Amino acid sequence: MKVLITGASSAAAYQLKSKIGAQQVILGDYTDLPGVMLQSGQMIKLPEPADPAYVHKILSLCMDRGITHVYTTQQTEFELLHQANQLFEEYGINILAATDEIR
Template sequence: MKILITSAASAQAYQLKNKLNNPDTILGDYAELPGTMLKTGNMLALPAPNDSSYAHKMLTLSLDNQIAKIYALQPAELSLLKEAGTLFNEYGITILSADEI
């Protein structure tokens, strides 16, 4: 079971990754990330939450990367993903906030 934590450019994402202590944890961000970080496979470029098809792009990305849980750290991301929660649940993907460890 892979876990995606958004806001990879933040200290909060790394703190959460350490708390979860799961080797299958991937960090992702819609902010520009260095190419070397993306090439390792432990970090993903995410769509921006202001994209009109954000939830669908996140679902596709999750399915392509076998992600079962998403910890959305930005309020805008969390809100949009929670709104589409039923769709994600149909595919066995759980949407969580950082407080839901």
């Protein structure tokens, strides 16, 4: 299982990461992140939720990186991605809120 957790600049993302226990967890955020974290590959830059192509960019990112679960820490992100839940499910990708039960 490969997991993407959004809101990498928040404490909630790190708390969720420790609870998941997946072998591969990627933290990502659309806000400014420290360059050293991006360069080391510990975090990735995500598209802005205001971007009209946000859903498609996240889907592409998940497919490119083999991500099967996306946990969102921001309500806006969850709402946008959940609206396209059927599309993500077709590719075997689960969209979850950070408050959802860990799967």
